[in-house]
Amino acid sequence: xxxxxxxxxxxxxxxxxxxxxxxxxxGGGIILHEGALMQFEVDSYKPSVVVHKxxxxxxxxxxxxxxxxxxxxxxxxxxxYNVPSNHKKQYDRIFDTMKILKRK
Numbered sequence: 750x751x752x753x754x755x756x757x758x759x760x761x762x763x764x765x766x767x768x769x770x771x772x773x774x775x776g777g778g779i780i781l782h783e784g785a786l787m788q789f790e791v792d793s794y795k796p797s798v799v800v801h802k803x804x805x806x807x808x809x810x811x812x813x814x815x816x817x818x819x820x821x822x823x824x825x826x827x828x829x830y831n832v833p834s835n836h837k838k839q840y841d842r843i844f845d846t847m848k849i850l851k852r853k
Contacts (some may be wrong), residue, residue, distance in 0.1 A: 750847050752779065763787070776815075777832035777840060783825050791817055791828045820844055 755771040766784010773779075780789055794817055796808035805822040812830075816837045820827040827847070829840045 750781075750843065752843055755779075775833055775836050777836060778828075778830050779840075779843070780828040780830070781825070782827075789828060791819055791830045794819075816840070818844060822849060825849065 752771060753773060755773055757770075757772045759770045761768050761770075763784070765786045766782065768784070768787060769779075769781040771779045780791070782789075794808075794810055794812050796810045796819075798807075798809040800807040800809070805820065808819040808821075810817055814834075815830070816832040816834055817830040818828065818840070827844060829844065832840050
């Protein structure tokens with residue numbers, strides 16, 4: 750994944766998985782999550798668009814005039830949230846070009 754330098758990043762391991770959280774200068778954030786049981790505020794948002802692809806579902810919407818997206822793929826969840834509308838394409842490009850490699 751190719752992302753700009755975050756102003757803050759955090760990695761948290763817990764019994765059921767791992768979560769990475771990045772925040773950026775524009776107020777937007779990215780969450781990468783693998784595991785079970787953890788819920789994020791974005792999970793409660795109602796999507797305006799749902800796209801189903803082979804083994805991949807994308808939820809897209811707006812909350813408080815800010816853009817968000819949740820991708821669910823093979824037990825992994827990726828989120829961006831609190832993104833200004835004029836930066837949405839940049840965040841979409843990050844998610845659309847992401848590659849998920851199988852573990853050996």
